Amino acid sequence: MFNSELPSQAQLPSSLQLLRSTLLAMIAAAAILVTVVLPAEYGIDPTGIGWKLNLTQMGIIKVQLAEEAAADRAKQTIDSAPPAVQALAESPAAPVTVAPATPVAAAIEPLPITELPEKKRDSLRLILGPGEPAEIKLEMKQGDTVKFRWSANGGSLNYNTHADRTKGSSHTYEKGRFQPGQQGSLTAVFDGQHGWFWRNRTDKAVTLTLEVEGDFLAMKRVI
Structure with a gap:
């Protein structure tokens, strides 16, 4: 059996160090969310960095494709509905x-x-x-x-x-x-x-x- 020595109290990180690491991780995650995730997934680019990296354009296209897919699904649902429901759904809107x-x-x-x-x-x-x-x-x-x-x-x-x-x-x-x-x-x-x-x-x-x-x-x- 291999036995290893437990770290001493002095070797363990202090509460202040743990808090600092947690805050840094939260800041890094927020930065990635704002500069990468939001532009690439939703076309939302509050900093302008996503546009320079061509992420915002990709996000806009994703949103447009999702809207088109939802519209296609809605149309298929209407097509399979009873005639009375189809007539109501196809009524012209402003x-x-x-x-x-x-x-x-x-x-x-x-x-x-x-x-x-x-x-x-x-x-x-x-x-x-x-x-x-x-x-x-x-x-x-x-x-x-x-x-x-x-x-x-x-x-x-x-x-x-x-x-x-x-x-x-x-x-x-x-x-x-x-x-x-x-x-x-x-x-x-x-x-x-x-x-x-x-x-x-x-x-x-x-x-x-x-x-x-x-x-x-x-x-x-x-x-």
Whole structure:
């Protein structure tokens, strides 16, 4: 049998040392929670560190995917419900819009925007396969306004028009499911990144076309 000597009273940590170690561990855990866990899991970034590490963007996408999955489950539940319940669930609700919008035709026509030298204009076209996402952001200052139009060109897309502050919170302007397109205007509620997240929930490829014109510094594809 192996016998080891018990540590003496002097070798054991004191109550003050234990308290100090506990406080340090709590501070480290809180720092990890604020700078890593909240941005990566929920898109909440009070310090701005998560945005620099690309964790906040990942958290926003996770939240959006969870919302889409919940909506899909709710739709499946409604589809399997009795006809009376389906009729009640499908009753139209008051729409929430960014600005007065009109349906977008399949053909892309010139935007009815007055040509002004100080305004910027940009456009892009992407092909999204089944289940594929895309996110486009405009760098804008608070109060800046852009006119926009996007089209799924014969298909439909789920979308989330939102903004991310350079440091901290985010803001949702509007959401929609299985939409052929949209046009209207967007006014920045704060300095930061403003734009759209789309996902193709159909079983075929969709060509996404986006056109913007107005007060913005740059346009970039995030996803």
